[in-house]
Amino acid sequence: MIVFRKPNAFNVLFALRGSIVPRIYRQVLLITLISTLIAAVQHWVPSSFSSYGAAPFTLLGIALSLFLGFRNNASYQRWWEARTLLGQLVYESRSLTRQVTSFIDEKAVGAKETQRRMVYLNIAFAHAMRHRFRNSSPWAEVEAYIAPEHHESMRRAGNLPEYILRLLGQELGHCRREGLTSDLMIQNMDNRVSSLTVVLSACERIHNTPLPFAYTLLVHRTTYLYCFLLPFGLATSLGWVTPLVCGIIAYTFFGLDALNEEITDPFGEEPNHLPLTTITRAIEINLLEALGETDLPPQITPDNGYLP
Numbered sequence: 001m002i003v004f005r006k007p008n009a010f011n012v013l014f015a016l017r018g019s020i021v022p023r024i025y026r027q028v029l030l031i032t033l034i035s036t037l038i039a040a041v042q043h044w045v046p047s048s049f050s051s052y053g054a055a056p057f058t059l060l061g062i063a064l065s066l067f068l069g070f071r072n073n074a075s076y077q078r079w080w081e082a083r084t085l086l087g088q089l090v091y092e093s094r095s096l097t098r099q100v101t102s103f104i105d106e107k108a109v110g111a112k113e114t115q116r117r118m119v120y121l122n123i124a125f126a127h128a129m130r131h132r133f134r135n136s137s138p139w140a141e142v143e144a145y146i147a148p149e150h151h152e153s154m155r156r157a158g159n160l161p162e163y164i165l166r167l168l169g170q171e172l173g174h175c176r177r178e179g180l181t182s183d184l185m186i187q188n189m190d191n192r193v194s195s196l197t198v199v200l201s202a203c204e205r206i207h208n209t210p211l212p213f214a215y216t217l218l219v220h221r222t223t224y225l226y227c228f229l230l231p232f233g234l235a236t237s238l239g240w241v242t243p244l245v246c247g248i249i250a251y252t253f254f255g256l257d258a259l260n261e262e263i264t265d266p267f268g269e270e271p272n273h274l275p276l277t278t279i280t281r282a283i284e285i286n287l288l289e290a291l292g293e294t295d296l297p298p299q300i301t302p303d304n305g306y307l308p
Contacts, residue, residue, distance in 0.1 A: 001275040001307050020262070024254040027227075028247055035231040035246035042235040042242075057226070057233045061249075064226055067219050068256045074211060075260040079274070082206050082266040086279050089129070089199045093122050093283050096192035097290045103185040104175060111180050118171045119287050120145040121164055126283045128161040129200060130276040133207050133267035161200050168193050203267070211264055219260075223253050275300075275307035 041048050100118045104111050124145040131138035138160060143151055150167065157163035172193070176186050210216075227250045234242045259272070266274045278300045285296050300307065 001273065001278075002271050003302050003305055003307055020255045020258050021251075023258045023262075024251065027224075027254045028250045031227045031231075031250040032243045032247040034228065035235075035243040038231040038235045039238075039240050039242040043239065048235075054233045054237065057230055060222075060226055064219075064222050064253065067222065068253065068260070071211070071215070071219055071260045072256060075264045078206055079263045079266040082203065083274055085199050085202050085206075086274060086276070088195070089126065090279065090283055090286075092192050092195045092199065093126060094286060094290075096122055096189060096196075097287045099185065099189050099192065101290050103182070104180045108178065108180050110178070114171060114175060114178075114180060116291060117147065118168060119291050121168050121171065123284050123287050125161055125164045125168070125196060126280040128164055129203065130267075130280045132159075132161055133203060134269060134276065162197075165193060165197055165200070168196075207265060207267055216261070219257060223257050227253060269308070271306055277308040 097119050100115050104115050106112060106115070124142045127141040127145075128138050130136075131142070139155070142154070142160070142164075146154060146164070146167070154160065154163060169190070172186055172190055175181055175189075176183065181189075227246070230249060231242055231246050234245060238245060262268075262270055262272055267276060281297060281300050285299060288296050
């Protein structure tokens with residue numbers, strides 16, 4: 001995720017990282033070249049496009065802007081809901097860890113080990129969620145926080161984060177059987193685990209449910225048709241300025257289209273996606289500190305204005 005706080009004029013005009021330009025420069029260049037060709041034909045043969053006016057393109061541009069605006073709102077809503085869910089993940093993880101370290105009787109036999117296992121499972125869950133939504137290998141980070149006897153069954157699990165939540169539930173059952181805390185606190189901690197299940201399920205809904213393809217296809221086709229036809233309506237009135245105007249309009253429409261497509265799935269690794277690695281690392285550090293451990297992984301800081 002890009003985290004520039006106060007970009008200066010140079011960054012606004014020439015920054016490429018986080019910009020949509022690398023994804024659309026071919027389309028913009030193509031439209032500019034076509035516009036240059038049409039402007040040249042109009043210059044040398046003035047009557048070529050004299051019968052074309054800009055009025056139809058004005059009406060079509062308004063309709064296309066409405067389509068792009070609606071799609072932009074839908075994509076941003078998904079992005080913001082995902083960020084809200086990740087904030088809830090942080091909250092629920094900290095709350096569960098606070099309850100585990102505060103209300104499990106440390107004087108009881110095996111209580112310290114139970115606390116450590118539960119907090120470690122919470123950390124493993126956060127990492128497993130990130131890897132699930134980014135389709136990356138989780139084992140290097142997750143296995144470090146899960147007891148070796150679970151590794152084989154863990155690798156066979158179809159949904160690793162959900163498997164880890166089941167292990168957390170088993171630990172709560174162990175606490176109840178051993179009398180490590182009260183039934184009321186067991187219920188409260190189970191509510192935290194249930195809330196983690198809600199976070200996982202909601203993120204899966206966003207990740208597995210794209211925007212309707214027919215709507216996306218309509219916006220794509222309309223954008224291309226509009227940008228390809230626009231030079232014919234402007235060449236007569238604008239002359240050699242036509243390529244510049246068409247290039248700017250193409251940048252705007254193709255840019256909005258590409259940006260909407262990028263943030264539709266907010267869990268990826270593009271610059272405008274959410275910083276899952278940073279958030280899960282923060283959870284890891286906070287929870288290890290709650291256990292009193294001092295060998296902590298380093299915090300992730302912005303690299304050239306970017307958080308992974």
